[in-house]
Amino acid sequence: MRIFKPFAPLLAAMLVLLPAQSRGDQKLELQLVTAGVYAIVGELGNRTTDNLGNNATFGLVVTGDGVVLIDSGGTHPGAREIDRLIKTVTAKPVVWVINTGGQDHRWLGNGYFKNQGAQIIASEAAVNDQKARTQDQLIMLGNLVGDKAVKATDPVYADKTFTDYFELELGGIVFELHHSGQAHTPGDSYVWLPQKQVMFSGDIVYVERMLGVGSQSNSKSWLEVFQTMAAHQPRHLVPGHGQATDLSQAKTDTYDYLVFLRKSVSDFMDGGGDISAIGSVDQTKFSHLQNFQEIAGRNAQQVFTEIEWE
């Protein structure tokens, strides 16, 4: 029996890994928020061949006159996966697709849904951002998801745009589309359903995982946009990343982190810190958020550059 002893730790490790693997196999998960309203929850990590670029949360509203989809997925095959899930709850067609921003997973599935007859709407700022970054996004997706998925993806822009506000109605359900400034991306919008008390925040809210501040983001304006969104006091909140939740968790994982990050970086700069030593800014208070290792340092670096210009 002694010969098996060294394998015991290995066996224990395998048992620990199994649940994580079976979770990964699900890829997209449908979550009921309230009557007729769902979150379609994708993985919290990066884009992969398996998740087809759907590493985000999308929204689904079923009305008497058809479906409204909030964000179309990261690639054409990714959009097909979203559609497969929609068909498990309704046979009604997707009438409208709303793009809440310019990041790849918000809009690169547009072509798929347009082919099915849907109309697409986004803020003007989001479409400008999409146009500016289409090639970069397709190259990045080619590296992470693969050339096959990217070749099938036709980058289609919204049929209809709005500047800062647009009201949509389908089957008696009112959708308020608000673009109130730059957040994670320049054209981020949130979608408010007053009758359902549901907020679809797009990339204005990340829960469970660490948000990303990139060169297309503005952390200062992001805080203001969050407050404008939060003023609606939603009962249910479908974030851009993570499971459907409430305002309290959105505040803890997004707003409080952004405030903490800006304060920490600004204190570091006040102390004469140089950007080359930005890694010494301690963010372990938020290390429970997924992707912390990959993203925390980059966020601090980006906010440093931002504050230098404020």
Ligand SMILES: [Zn+2]
């Ligand atoms: Zn995102």
